[in-house]
Amino acid sequence: MSNNPYIPFEAEVKKVHQETEGARAIKTFTMQFKDKNVQKEFKQQPGQCAMIGIPGVGESMISICSSPTQKGSLQFSIMKMGKVTSAMHELEEGDTAMIRGPYGKAFPIDAWKGKKILCIGGGIGLAPLRPIINYVRDNRDDYAGLDIIYGARTPADLVFVDELKELQKKKTAKVHLTVDVESEGWKGNVGFVPQYLLDLKPAPKDTIAITCGPPIMIKFVLENLVKLKFKDDQIFTTLENRMKCGIGKCGKCNVGEVYVCKDGPVFSCAQYKLLLPDM
Ligand SMILES: Cc1cc2nc3c(=O)[nH]c(=O)nc-3n(C[C@H](O)[C@H](O)[C@H](O)COP(=O)(O)OP(=O)(O)OC[C@H]3O[C@@H](n4cnc5c(N)ncnc54)[C@H](O)[C@@H]3O)c2cc1C
Numbered sequence: 001m002s003n004n005p006y007i008p009f010e011a012e013v014k015k016v017h018q019e020t021e022g023a024r025a026i027k028t029f030t031m032q033f034k035d036k037n038v039q040k041e042f043k044q045q046p047g048q049c050a051m052i053g054i055p056g057v058g059e060s061m062i063s064i065c066s067s068p069t070q071k072g073s074l075q076f077s078i079m080k081m082g083k084v085t086s087a088m089h090e091l092e093e094g095d096t097a098m099i100r101g102p103y104g105k106a107f108p109i110d111a112w113k114g115k116k117i118l119c120i121g122g123g124i125g126l127a128p129l130r131p132i133i134n135y136v137r138d139n140r141d142d143y144a145g146l147d148i149i150y151g152a153r154t155p156a157d158l159v160f161v162d163e164l165k166e167l168q169k170k171k172t173a174k175v176h177l178t179v180d181v182e183s184e185g186w187k188g189n190v191g192f193v194p195q196y197l198l199d200l201k202p203a204p205k206d207t208i209a210i211t212c213g214p215p216i217m218i219k220f221v222l223e224n225l226v227k228l229k230f231k232d233d234q235i236f237t238t239l240e241n242r243m244k245c246g247i248g249k250c251g252k253c254n255v256g257e258v259y260v261c262k263d264g265p266v267f268s269c270a271q272y273k274l275l276l277p278d279m
């Protein structure tokens with residue numbers, strides 16, 4: 001693999017899974033570098049991202065949503081939003097895209113050993129949390145517990161549903177699902193994620209809370225975690241500022257003096273609060 005972190009490598013689409021339908025559909029892509037050495041040497045940690053490029057269209061930063069415990073391929077869950085992500089949605093099995101990375105700081109998941117892990121996600125925001133969930137699943141004895149609070153607009157907008165059901169069935173995790181608007185047959189909660197968090201009242205003792213979702217959800221989840229007596233060093237989040245280079249060179253992603261691509265995208269609540277005046 002090249003020492004130049006800016007060089008992309010060819011990767012083949014091995015599998016495409018349609019997570020949700022509609023104008024803002026979400027698909028999960030399983031990708032494998034064509035060069036076996038590149039695949040072997042690409043070592044990401046939960047929370048890191050990669051730039052995915054479609055030649056002639058552009059590139060976008062996407063969270064790597066597979067855990068490092070999954071060897072031999074990478075996964076990305078992508079919502080169809082603009083030009084680049086729409087082109088990604090056209091990709092089929094056997095097609096090629098360019099990938100460079102991994103970029104950014106990861107969640108300090110090894111430092112959390114022995115703790116209870118509480119993941120709080122909204123919509124496509126579960127994608128950056130999925131590597132944590134699957135890492136804890138694959139190293140379950142190292143962690144005291146795994147709770148997932150996850151919400152979307154409707155039941156049809158929830159992602160990774162089969163995996164979440166499996167985690168619940170095998171008692172690997174306690175999964176708490178909520179939707180803003182229910183549909184026939186829905187058995188989970190109805191309401192917004194921040195309120196559901198308050199209703200569930202997770203105990204802060206020996207617990208690490210990680211949240212990702214729309215900015216408004218993150219704002220209220222952080223406020224409610226404080227109400228539940230979580231301390232700043234027990235709370236982590238990940239930011240999605242606009243990015244271009246991904247390696248701290250272009251200045252597109254900065255908040256004050258912090259480059260989200262290089263110094264983040266993962267931040268503790270204490271670090272996040274320092275960014276707020278410049279956001
Ligand atoms: C750290 C990080 C992780 C991300 N993880 C995911 C993920 O797992 N799944 C997913 O679907 N999306 C993710 N995104 C958003 C994604 O990168 C897209 O840029 C965004 O969805 C806009 O779609 P587009 O690139 O098709 O838009 P276009 O209009 O084609 O945008 C072109 C370029 O503008 C910038 N841009 C435009 N809108 C945004 C935006 N809202 N956020 C960031 N950059 C933007 C990007 O540099 C992009 O390459 C992530 C963004 C960041 C910064």
Ligand code: FES
Binds near residue numbers: 242246248251261
């Ligand atoms: S994306 Fe270029 S400095 Fe962060």
